[in-house]
Amino acid sequence: MQHGKYRFIVGFLALPLGLYALFVVWPFIQSIYYSFTDWTGLSPEFKMVGFDNYSRMLDDEIFWKSLQHSLLFALLLPVVTISLALFFAFMINVGGRKRKNGPVVSGVRGSSFYKIVYFFPQVLSIAIVALLFAFAYNPDSGAINSILRGIGLDGVQPLWLGDPDLALWAVMAVLVWSTVGFFVVLFSAGMASIPAEMYEAALLDGAGRATTFFRITLPLLWDTVQSGWVYMGILALGAESFAVVQIMTTGPGGPDYSTTVMVLYVYQKAFRDGQAAYATTIGVALLVVTLAFAAVVMRLGRRERLEY
Amino acid sequence: MGSTSAENHGTEGVGRRDLIKRSAALGLISVPTMSFLSACASSGGDDSGDKAKAGKKTAKNPLGVNDTAGMEFVLFDGGFGKEYAEDAVKIYEKDFPKAKVKFSATQKIQSTLQPRFNQGTPPDLIDNSGAEQMDMGVLVGKNQLTDLTPLLDAPSYDDPAKKVRDTLRPGIVEMGQFDGEKVWILYYAYTVYGVWYSQKALDSLDEQYPETWDQMLAVCEKAKKKGMAGWTYAGKYPYYLPFSLYPMIGKVGGREVLDAIDNLEPNAWKHPAVKACFDAYYELYKKGYILKGTPGLDHIQSQTAWAQGKALFIPNGSWVENESANVIPKDFDLAVSAPTGLDTSDKLPFGTIWASGGEPFIVPAKAKNAEGGMEQLRIMLSEASSKNFTSKVKSLTAYNGGTDGIALTPGLKSGVAALDKAGENVVNPRLQDWYVQLQKEKIGVSGLGEMMAGRLTPAEAIKKIQGYADEAAKDDSIKHYKHQ
Numbered sequence: 001m002q003h004g005k006y007r008f009i010v011g012f013l014a015l016p017l018g019l020y021a022l023f024v025v026w027p028f029i030q031s032i033y034y035s036f037t038d039w040t041g042l043s044p045e046f047k048m049v050g051f052d053n054y055s056r057m058l059d060d061e062i063f064w065k066s067l068q069h070s071l072l073f074a075l076l077l078p079v080v081t082i083s084l085a086l087f088f089a090f091m092i093n094v095g096g097r098k099r100k101n102g103p104v105v106s107g108v109r110g111s112s113f114y115k116i117v118y119f120f121p122q123v124l125s126i127a128i129v130a131l132l133f134a135f136a137y138n139p140d141s142g143a144i145n146s147i148l149r150g151i152g153l154d155g156v157q158p159l160w161l162g163d164p165d166l167a168l169w170a171v172m173a174v175l176v177w178s179t180v181g182f183f184v185v186l187f188s189a190g191m192a193s194i195p196a197e198m199y200e201a202a203l204l205d206g207a208g209r210a211t212t213f214f215r216i217t218l219p220l221l222w223d224t225v226q227s228g229w230v231y232m233g234i235l236a237l238g239a240e241s242f243a244v245v246q247i248m249t250t251g252p253g254g255p256d257y258s259t260t261v262m263v264l265y266v267y268q269k270a271f272r273d274g275q276a277a278y279a280t281t282i283g284v285a286l287l288v289v290t291l292a293f294a295a296v297v298m299r300l301g302r303r304e305r306l307e308y
Numbered sequence: 309m310g311s312t313s314a315e316n317h318g319t320e321g322v323g324r325r326d327l328i329k330r331s332a333a334l335g336l337i338s339v340p341t342m343s344f345l346s347a348c349a350s351s352g353g354d355d356s357g358d359k360a361k362a363g364k365k366t367a368k369n370p371l372g373v374n375d376t377a378g379m380e381f382v383l384f385d386g387g388f389g390k391e392y393a394e395d396a397v398k399i400y401e402k403d404f405p406k407a408k409v410k411f412s413a414t415q416k417i418q419s420t421l422q423p424r425f426n427q428g429t430p431p432d433l434i435d436n437s438g439a440e441q442m443d444m445g446v447l448v449g450k451n452q453l454t455d456l457t458p459l460l461d462a463p464s465y466d467d468p469a470k471k472v473r474d475t476l477r478p479g480i481v482e483m484g485q486f487d488g489e490k491v492w493i494l495y496y497a498y499t500v501y502g503v504w505y506s507q508k509a510l511d512s513l514d515e516q517y518p519e520t521w522d523q524m525l526a527v528c529e530k531a532k533k534k535g536m537a538g539w540t541y542a543g544k545y546p547y548y549l550p551f552s553l554y555p556m557i558g559k560v561g562g563r564e565v566l567d568a569i570d571n572l573e574p575n576a577w578k579h580p581a582v583k584a585c586f587d588a589y590y591e592l593y594k595k596g597y598i599l600k601g602t603p604g605l606d607h608i609q610s611q612t613a614w615a616q617g618k619a620l621f622i623p624n625g626s627w628v629e630n631e632s633a634n635v636i637p638k639d640f641d642l643a644v645s646a647p648t649g650l651d652t653s654d655k656l657p658f659g660t661i662w663a664s665g666g667e668p669f670i671v672p673a674k675a676k677n678a679e680g681g682m683e684q685l686r687i688m689l690s691e692a693s694s695k696n697f698t699s700k701v702k703s704l705t706a707y708n709g710g711t712d713g714i715a716l717t718p719g720l721k722s723g724v725a726a727l728d729k730a731g732e733n734v735v736n737p738r739l740q741d742w743y744v745q746l747q748k749e750k751i752g753v754s755g756l757g758e759m760m761a762g763r764l765t766p767a768e769a770i771k772k773i774q775g776y777a778d779e780a781a782k783d784d785s786i787k788h789y790k791h792q
Contacts, residue, residue, distance in 0.1 A: 042442055043450035044426050056785065138609055139601030140618075162543050162604030162761065250544040255603070255761070256754045271418050273745055274443030275785060 028287075034280040041276025053281035062257060062265065063282060067289070069168060070262040073175075073236040074293050078229050081176050085183030086225070088118060090213050092184070093191045094199065105199040115188065118181035126178060126240055130247035133174045137161050137248070161249050164258035171244050171259055175236065183228050190224040191217060219303075226301040233293050237286065238263055262286045360677040368403075370462040371679045371686065378408040379680035380431035382421065384438045385413035387627045388497065388667065392697040393435070396688045400680075403687070407680070418442050425452060430672035433681035435496070437667050444493060444668065444741065445787040448486050454671040455490040459682040465690035472689055479736050480706045483665045486789060494685055495665020497697075498704040500626045500644060500723040501551035502661055507641035507718075509536070509620055517645045519658045521588050524648045528597040531620050538597030540619035542607035546760060547752030549589070550737070552623035555662040556647040557585045558735040562655035567791045570738045572781040577774040584650055586759065586766035593762050603761035608632075615640065625666075629702045629719035642719040644726055660733040661726055665706055742789045743780055750776040 035053055039046035057063050092111040108114075121129060136143040137160040145157050160170050194217065202212050218225070235241075242263040246252050253260035253268075262282060270279035360377030363369060379400065383393045390413035397411045410431075414420050418440035424430045425442075430452075436442050447453050460473040460481065473481060477498055484493040503517075510517065513531060518524040528538030542548040558566045561581025568576035592598055599619040602610060608631075614622045615635040622628075629642055636642060646661040671681040687693060694707035699714045704723065711724060727734070739747040751773050759769035780786065 040443075040446045040450060041422055042425050042446045043452050044428060045450060134606070137604065139604035140599070140609065140613055145601070157601065159601065159604040159761070162601075164758075164763070250753055250757070253749060253753070256758055256763075257749075268745075271422075271440065272443070273786070274446035278785065 031280045031283055034277050035284050037277045039277040039280075040274045041270055041279075042274050046277065049277075053278050056278065057281050057285065062260060063262075063285075065257050066260045066262045066265045066282075067285070069260060070237055070241070070286070070289065072168070073172065073241050073261060074233045074289070077172060077175055077179075077236040078232040080172075081180050081232055082183060082225060082228055084176070084180050085187055085228075086213075086218070086221075088114070088180070088184045089187035089191060090209075090217055093188050094212065094217060095209055105196050115185065118184040120181065121178045122181045122185075124178070126243045127247060129174060129178045130244045133170075133177075133244075134161070134248045137170055162255060164255040167249055167254045167259045171241075171248055174244050174248070175240055179232065179235065179240070183232070186228055187221060187224060190221045194220045222301070222303055226297065229301065230294050230297050233297065234290055237290050237293065242267065262289070359675075360680070362679060367463075367468060369683075371458060371683050373404065373407075373679045373683045374677065375404045376406045377677045377680060378410065379433070379677050379684065380410040381412075381433045381681070381684055382417070382431045382435070383411070383413040384417050384435040384441075384667070385415050386438045387631050388697075388701040388703065392693070392700055393688075395696055396684065396693050399687050399693070400684050403683075404680075416440050425672065425674075428674045430674055431681075432671060432675040432677045433684050434670050434672065435667055436493075436670050441668075443744070444670075445486070445789075447670070448492050449787050452673050453492045454673050454675065454678045454681075455492065456484065456494055456671065456682065456685075457489075457491055459494070459685055460491060462682075462686060465686050466692075472686060475689065475708055476706050477665075477704075477708045478734065479663075480665050482792070483736070483738075483741075484668075485792070487792075493668045493670055494706070495668050496685075496688060496706055497666035498663065498706055499666040500661065500663045500704070500726060501555070501624070502644045502646055502726060503552045503621050503648070504614075504624045504628055504642065504644050504719075505621050506617070507643045508639060509617060510643075513620075517643075518648050520651045521648060522651070524588075525591065525595065525597075527620070528592065528595070532597060536617065537599035537619040539592055539621045540599035540602045540605070540610045540614050541623055541760070542605065542610045543601075543603035543757065543761070544606040545748075545752070546603075546757030547740070547748045548607065548623055549756045549760065550623075550740075550747075550752070551625055551662060552647040553585060553589060553756070554737045555660055555735050556588075556649060557581050558662075558737075559647065559649045559656045559658075559660040559733075560585055560654045563735060566735055566737050569777070570742065571790050572743075572777050572788065574778065574781075575774065577770050577777060581655075583766060583770060586769060588650065590759060590766045593760055598760065603757065611635070626703055626719065626723050627666075629717060633702075640718075642717075643722040644719065645722075646726055646730060656733050659726070659729040659731070660735060661730045662737065663727060663730070663734050664736045666703075738789070738791070743786065746776060746780045750780075 034046075036048055036050060037046040038049045038052075092107040092114055094105055095108055139145055139157060139159050139162060142160075144160070148154075148156050158166055161167050198216055198220075199212065202216055207215065241261045245254070245259050245261050245264050246267070249259045253264060263286065266279045266282045266286065269282065270276045360374045362372045363374040363377075365372040369375070381393070381397060383390050393413070394411065397409055401407070401409055415438055417434070417436055417438055421430060421434065422442065425447075436444070460471065462472055464470045464472045464475045466475075480495055480498075481491060483495055484491040486492060505517070510527075513527065513534065515527050515530060518527050524538075531538050554566060557569075561579055565576070565579045565581050568579070569582075599610075599613060605613065610622065611624070611628060611632045612635045613619060615632055615637065626644070629636070646659045649658055649660075669685055671678050671685075675681055688697075689705075689707050691707065691710050694705040694710035695714055697703070697705050698711060698716075698720070702717050702720050704711070704720070711720075716724065739751070755764070755769050755773040755776070758764040758772075759766060764772065781788070
């Protein structure tokens with residue numbers, strides 16, 4: 001029966017694995033290789049310089065600042081986004097008041113409408129979102145300060161993106177706004193597959209909303225939450241944070257480097273300063289940070305898998 | 309129970325799920341950080357001489373362009389558009405009817421051309437400009453550019469008795485040099501930097517453009533009483549402030565002060581002239597003469613507020629007339645002035661202004677048809693092409709003159725007048741083309757920007773900037789330059 005089983009598997013896996021190796025693994029190896037050179041990115045000539053780029057990185061104040069901000073993005077953004085999304089998804093799917101003759105488990109009134117509203121930012125490109133918010137944050141004529149003026153708070157006119165104490169938070173808020181909808185939908189899908197009988201049983205036992213959430217919804221949704229957590233963290237370390245910081249903030253990189261992040265620094269070194277090798281070095285550091293982040297979340301989140 | 313996803317939780321599903329998660333994680337990181345760098349990794353440039361054979365040098369063809377060789381020209385499609393270059397390409401095609409010209413315009417100079425430099429197959433002529441400008445220092449240092457001396461020594465397009473070199477505005481040739489005699493870059497546009505304002509607004513205050521700082525403060529006070537801020541600037545990109553601040557430093561302390569700053573000499577920023585000028589600008593903030601919210605505005609937003617009459621003055625370059633054309637009112641009467649000085653004890657007279665080349669054109673060393681690229685530049689430096697550029701995009705060119713007989717817009721007219729007034733007193737600080745990160749992020753955003761937002765005192769700002777300059781002087785990963 002086992003005859004030829006492995007040949008069969010290998011036959012099917014060879015092509016995808018080959019593609020994976022060529023387009024994912026190989027670029028990684030190449031990038032790590034370039035981090036040991038003095039390649040400028042503007043000419044094909046370079047030579048090996050050993051660990052020079054790495055020791056330079058450790059002395060680089062801006063690198064440390066960008067690392068700090070990236071870590072803050074990776075730790076804080078998933079917490080805020082996922083908590084909000086869980087809350088919204090719970091209210092939309094389960095949190096409704098019991099209505100006469102209605103189903104036992106249902107969302108708040110108008111929940112299908114809310115679902116669309118939450119998801120809406122997701123259909124906008126992050127670049128457009130960032131641009132829109134850059135206008136909203138305009139301290140002179142932007143929407144936010146205009147609203148503050150409108151409600152009589154003339155004295156409170158923050159500089160938002162122009163203030164080193166506020167800029168990073170302002171940027172993070174935009175990311176939360178634009179990603180929370182995706183997780184609401186993701187968690188809604190997860191909640192839909194939780195059997196209604198469990199909720200009925202809990203309700204019969206007299207459980208309130210909070211108890212239902214923490215005792216039933218969250219444990220049964222744990223896998224989805226964990227995946228979402230890793231996904232959001234990587235998003236916050238990578239593409240999304242790059243887009244908002246590059247488009248919205250001063251310089252870019254914020255007043256006095258208050259919003260600079262690692263991906264942005266990689267980009268600037270490679271494509272502005274002609275130091276591609278140093279950029280790959282920071283890229284390697286970012287790879288390490290991202291892998292460490294994923295590993296920590298996976299380890300901390302390990303739980304017994306629930307069967308239902 | 310009615311669960312629909314039981315099969316995902318079976319024992320067989322575990323490995324697969326983890327695999328998917330992990331590979332998704334890996335794939336995601338690879339996208340933003342690394343593979344995009346490797347994508348442009350060197351794939352082995354081939355230097356085998358597939359260069360076009362040189363043609364015969366004649367009076368009509370002094371550079372010896374091969375009239376059958378193709379020529380490729382990549383233009384930065386920015387504030388000046390691409391029409392002026394298309395017009396010049398048509399002339400090239402007329403002069404060399406057998407040559408095939410490939411012309412393209414892009415805003416993404418670096419992302420399109422960096423890989424081609426890496427492969428050794430760059431185009432023949434490039435306008436290396438815009439936000440994605442390739443680092444000139446690196447290109448020169450790695451021998452990627454053609455020396456343009458043959459072009460400069462060739463007869464000009466209009467007058468065979470005159471060399472191209474002799475038709476250019478002062479400073480253009482020097483700006484194209486790095487160290488030594490070779491000329492790597494030809495700046496085609498000519499930018500006047502300074503303080504831009506509406507003559508009409510100034511008239512409505514019954515004021516002249518102030519020549520001393522006391523007068524400046526008086527004008528701002530008068531404007532404030534009328535509900536108008538004195539100044540605004542691109543708060544998110546405070547490296548626009550130097551457009552009026554650096555020439556002011558030069559006027560107050562002399563050219564040597566600016567040269568010392570460019571040369572990254574120790575304590576260059578601690579010169580009393582620098583402190584005096586920083587104090588003067590800081591006073592604008594302290595007295596509330598800066599438009600509220602300015603540190604949070606970008607260049608477009610600040611220019612718009614200024615064009616709407618919310619602020620009187622803005623430091624900027626001559627591109628502002630084209631860039632803000634659709635927000636500047638018809639009767640605005642745009643004008644530029646050399647920066648206000650401190651008082652009559654300044655080293656240089658009022659009128660000292662910053663003007664220099666813009667739109668750097670380069671011919672790559674590995675270009676197949678370098679002569680063609682240079683010939684295209686020679687055509688663009690003719691009087692007719694220069695006039696065409698000026699009338700189309702409201703900016704001067706490197707060609708000295710070429711403004712007779714065309715209707716100049718108010719801003720351009722005032723720019724020409726400011727240059728006439730300046731005479732010999734044109735300064736050209738080089739930090740912004742020699743040390744991009746130092747000038748923009750460190751001095752600009754973290755130094756001047758913080759000071760003008762009131763978060764640093766002038767003394768603190770100078771100390772911080774001097775620290776950045778010293779760091780840059782010590783950093784051997786960047787190439788250092790000195791004024792010749």
